Amino acid sequence: MKDNAGSELKAKKPKQEGHIWGSMRRIAFILGSGLLLSVALWNSVMWHLQRFWGASGHFWQAQWERLLWNFEGKEWILFITGAALVPGLLFWAFNGLLLVVDTTGKPGCIARYRIQQGKNQPVDPVKLRQSIRTVLSNQYMISFPMVVFLYPFLKWWGDPCRRELPTFHWFLLELAIFTLIEEVLFYYSHRLLHHPTFYKRIHKKHHEWTAPIGVISLYAHPVEHVASNMLPAAVGPLLMGAHLSSITVWFSLALIITSISHCGYHLPFLPSPEFHDYHHLKFNQCYGVLGVLDHLHGTDTMFKQTKAYERHVLLLGFTPLSESIPDSPKMA
Numbered sequence: 001m002k003d004n005a006g007s008e009l010k011a012k013k014p015k016q017e018g019h020i021w022g023s024m025r026r027i028a029f030i031l032g033s034g035l036l037l038s039v040a041l042w043n044s045v046m047w048h049l050q051r052f053w054g055a056s057g058h059f060w061q062a063q064w065e066r067l068l069w070n071f072e073g074k075e076w077i078l079f080i081t082g083a084a085l086v087p088g089l090l091f092w093a094f095n096g097l098l099l100v101v102d103t104t105g106k107p108g109c110i111a112r113y114r115i116q117q118g119k120n121q122p123v124d125p126v127k128l129r130q131s132i133r134t135v136l137s138n139q140y141m142i143s144f145p146m147v148v149f150l151y152p153f154l155k156w157w158g159d160p161c162r163r164e165l166p167t168f169h170w171f172l173l174e175l176a177i178f179t180l181i182e183e184v185l186f187y188y189s190h191r192l193l194h195h196p197t198f199y200k201r202i203h204k205k206h207h208e209w210t211a212p213i214g215v216i217s218l219y220a221h222p223v224e225h226v227a228s229n230m231l232p233a234a235v236g237p238l239l240m241g242a243h244l245s246s247i248t249v250w251f252s253l254a255l256i257i258t259s260i261s262h263c264g265y266h267l268p269f270l271p272s273p274e275f276h277d278y279h280h281l282k283f284n285q286c287y288g289v290l291g292v293l294d295h296l297h298g299t300d301t302m303f304k305q306t307k308a309y310e311r312h313v314l315l316l317g318f319t320p321l322s323e324s325i326p327d328s329p330k331m332a
């Protein structure tokens with residue numbers, strides 16, 4: 001019996017080793033081919049983008065030189081248009097559309113993507129009017145003068161209206177750096193604003209909206225608007241001595257993304273707003289933009305146990321995530 005069992009064990013061992021070796025090879029094959037596939041995909045995407053940029057790069061360079069020629073000696077007009085007016089107009093165009101849904105609940109095909117069901121249906125008009133007044137005052141009294149003030153610094157550091165447009169690769173690298181700098185500065189300034197001393201006097205205003213809407217992204221106390229909205233976005237371009245074209249794209253992107261993260265609708269093919277929506281709902285979770293620092297500091301542990309976390313993905317279909325991942329009956 002004993003001998004039999006011993007020989008069985010001996011027979012099993014090489015089989016088991018073979019099995020482990022086999023699965024390791026399978027995993028290595030899957031990982032290797034996955035890596036190869038993503039590198040190939042990335043290379044081909046970059047190739048197409050670069051080809052597009054190469055073809056249109058000369059076109060944009062020629063347009064930019066024409067603008068420079070027309071505004072020779074008055075480059076500050078170009079700077080204010082690119083760094084303040086274009087991003088500001090895009091902000092209001094995008095939020096204007098969202099406000100139609102917030103105030104009328106129509107069209108239903110957009111309203112059905114609402115994250116916090118039953119909230120802002122419709123939005124309180126008095127509260128909305130008062131908030132829009134604050135947003136406009138933040139834009140005209142703070143953002144605009146800050147952009148004007150930024151110009152001489154940028155000009156001294158590396159002229160933002162220089163003749164040469166940045167290359168496509170440099171432009172992508174700049175965007176990545178601006179995003180990382182914003183994440184760090186926004187996360188820590190935002191956490192500081194949640195300290196009881198600052199919260200009551202400053203940040204409470206932004207949190208009056210527990211179910212946020214797009215325009216609320218800039219509804220804040222002036223101190224918060226400077227420290228937590230403007231500086232995290234402006235420090236990157238300032239440090240890098242960015243070109244006006246990069247600044248225009250970055251400020252526009254930053255404003256559209258913050259509007260999406262506050263809009264209250266988890267729309268298809270747009271970045272998920274669940275993270276910051278949850279911050280407005282619960283106050284002490286999800287302080288950052290990307291969520292990297294929340295993961296490191298453990299300020300997203302509660303969020304990770306919720307349905308909102310399961311829904312925090314890029315929606316690639318048309319079924320609202322509140323339907324495909326419904327709240328558990330107890331929560332509902």
Ligand SMILES: [Zn+2]
Binds near residue numbers: 262
């Ligand atoms: Zn917010």
Ligand SMILES: [Zn+2]
Binds near residue numbers: 194
């Ligand atoms: Zn907050």
